[in-house]
Amino acid sequence: MSLPTSESARGLTVALAVRKDIHRYGLEGMLHSLESIASIFSYPTIADATRAAPELSPDLLLTSTAELAEATDPALARQLREHDVRLLVLIGPDERVTPAWASHVHGFVDRSALHLSLLRDAVGDVSAGRFHVSASLARRLMVPADPAPAVALTGRETQVLELVAGGLSNKQAARSLGISENGVKRLMGNILAKLNSPNRTLAVVRALEIGLLAK
Numbered sequence: 001m002s003l004p005t006s007e008s009a010r011g012l013t014v015a016l017a018v019r020k021d022i023h024r025y026g027l028e029g030m031l032h033s034l035e036s037i038a039s040i041f042s043y044p045t046i047a048d049a050t051r052a053a054p055e056l057s058p059d060l061l062l063t064s065t066a067e068l069a070e071a072t073d074p075a076l077a078r079q080l081r082e083h084d085v086r087l088l089v090l091i092g093p094d095e096r097v098t099p100a101w102a103s104h105v106h107g108f109v110d111r112s113a114l115h116l117s118l119l120r121d122a123v124g125d126v127s128a129g130r131f132h133v134s135a136s137l138a139r140r141l142m143v144p145a146d147p148a149p150a151v152a153l154t155g156r157e158t159q160v161l162e163l164v165a166g167g168l169s170n171k172q173a174a175r176s177l178g179i180s181e182n183g184v185k186r187l188m189g190n191i192l193a194k195l196n197s198p199n200r201t202l203a204v205v206r207a208l209e210i211g212l213l214a215k
Helices: 023-034 048-057 066-070 076-083 118-129 135-142 155-165 170-177 181-192 200-209
Strands: 001-004 012-017 037-043 060-064 086-091 105-110
Touching: 001 155, 012 023, 012 048, 012 118, 023 118, 037 048, 037 086, 048 060, 048 066, 048 076, 060 066, 060 118, 066 086, 086 118, 105 118, 105 135, 155 170, 155 181, 155 200, 170 181, 181 200
Parallel strands: 012 037, 012 060, 060 086, 086 105
Antiparallel strands: 001 037
């Protein structure tokens, strides 16, 4: 469906591929407010938009991660590239772009912070050949992930773990440390819990990975 802003307007041609009607209509309204856009062609899927691309020659395709996930035909991305259609993707906080599409995207817009000026900047950058990442999305990506919780072993637990890593059984470790075998079992239970490991072998591997044991 063609939704030209005016017959005489000169500007970008945008294809919009969004499955949900209410989202598509809202985006159409925002796109109509951008003076740089001459025509909008609206479709529910990327496949529909791609089939129309040879005739319409859109400058860019605006879609979302949900539609990308549905577009599993590898030929779709190739056809858009052949017709020089740039891809602008709306992405939510916990969403990811499928690997098949990752190298074809020309810009990302944070859907959770979407507003008219944000969309204007994104369309402007992508149409000019610049890769776009909206500021709110960039800030979120720059926030470091929560560090892994520190694991602290007592001196005796460290001794037991070192002996186990050296191949000693509970009985042998108990004899080496001069404590009961039950005492070693109790300490080993503490170690497994702290390292979130189901057995001795994985506990040793985990301890090596986080630097509790020397490699």
